[in-house]
Each structure stands twice: as structure tokens, then as C-alpha cells.
Amino acid sequence: MTLERPARTRERLLFLLKTRGPHSAARLASKLQLTTMAARQHLARLHDEGLVEYDDERRGVGRPRRTWRLTAASEACFPQGYADLTVEVLSSVRRVFGADGLDKLVRQRTRDQVRAYRKRLPATDAPLARRVAALTKLRRDEGYMAEWRRHDDGSFTLVENHCPICAAAQICQGLCAGEQELFEAALGRDVDVERTEHLLEGARRCMYRIRPRV
Numbered sequence: 001m002t003l004e005r006p007a008r009t010r011e012r013l014l015f016l017l018k019t020r021g022p023h024s025a026a027r028l029a030s031k032l033q034l035t036t037m038a039a040r041q042h043l044a045r046l047h048d049e050g051l052v053e054y055d056d057e058r059r060g061v062g063r064p065r066r067t068w069r070l071t072a073a074s075e076a077c078f079p080q081g082y083a084d085l086t087v088e089v090l091s092s093v094r095r096v097f098g099a100d101g102l103d104k105l106v107r108q109r110t111r112d113q114v115r116a117y118r119k120r121l122p123a124t125d126a127p128l129a130r131r132v133a134a135l136t137k138l139r140r141d142e143g144y145m146a147e148w149r150r151h152d153d154g155s156f157t158l159v160e161n162h163c164p165i166c167a168a169a170q171i172c173q174g175l176c177a178g179e180q181e182l183f184e185a186a187l188g189r190d191v192d193v194e195r196t197e198h199l200l201e202g203a204r205r206c207m208y209r210i211r212p213r214v
Helices: 009-020 025-034 036-048 070-079 083-120 127-141 166-171 174-187
Strands: 054-056 065-069 147-152 156-160 192-199 206-212
Touching: 009 025, 009 036, 009 065, 009 070, 025 036, 025 065, 036 054, 083 127, 083 166, 083 174, 127 147, 127 156, 127 174, 127 206, 166 174, 174 192, 174 206
Parallel strands: none
Antiparallel strands: 054 065, 147 156, 156 206, 192 206
């Protein structure tokens, strides 16, 4: 399981909150090899910019525990896949060709993606771990900040910590619906793919469980 880490402390901090969720300043400091004071200073600057926010949780006597998380505005710090242009084009397609026309466009996009992915992924008789790793790299190259994990039962988890087409998916949810079909077709007929977390349903990321088909 690998992800490309940015070099600058500010970017590393945003990256960590994006891929690992809310953290305290002390935990961030430990993972980034900073002092807690330095982590708090970075967080304070990011808070002033509107990129992070916090919750204070009181646990008995003493100071409340402060946990930091990203704001919606922080999405602009990550790849967006020409969001504004894509939204405008999809809106125009819907106005001119209607919902059916938009659905046809999305289905064709999925078919095109399947063909493109199959050319870049190992053969469908290759070990599943190799196929999942290659799919993860492909998605990471496309800006999804993807990673994968292997489980003891032989299944795998594909995590997409960022969605560069989120703005477009909000007005055309068929883009998301086609991803499960895309993954199953690209990986091969011997796997089942299930989405277990969905960004558009309030999760902070999208997650898929990939199992060998029995």
C-alpha cells in the first residue's frame, strides 16, 4: 500500500488529514516528525485560511481534546479534474439532450474507460493482488489519491481519498454509478466489487471491497 507524499510540511499536513481523517495536533506532530507547537502553528495558519477546522471534546477534568479536520474549502488544494468546465459541459448536455442523452453519454464514457483500463492493467488471469495494485496506481495517477489493502480472508480494499470529479458527480450521479461497473469489468469476471463508503453520501472518501468471486 503506497501513496506519494508531498514534500512541504503544509502540504504533508493537508495530505495526512485528507487520507487519514481527523487528528489531534499531537498525533499530527508525531506522524510528521514535528514538535506539537510547530504542528499547532501550521494548523493555526491553515485555520486562518479556512482550510481546517476543529472540534473540542471534553473528557472529564482538564482541557478539552481538540481534533482537527479539513473544511470543504480545502478541496481546492487537491486535483479537481477541470471541475468548472466539466460541470458546465454536463449541464449543457442535459439541457440540449435531456436526462436520457446524459445517461447515454455516461454509459459511453464507462465503456471507453473499460477499454482504456484493460490496456493498462495486467491480464485478468494475473494474481488478483497484482491487478488491484495496478488499478490503484492508475486511479492514483488520475488524481484519486488511491491506496489498497489486502485482508486475511483474501479480499482487498480500494480506498479513494479524493475525488477529482466530485463537482461533476454531484450533478450527474451516473458518473459514480459507473465506477463499480468499471472496476468489475477492468479487474475481470472472477471478482465482485462493492462500494462500502461513498463521498456523496456523507463519507469523507469512497471505499470499495474487492472479493474473489466464488
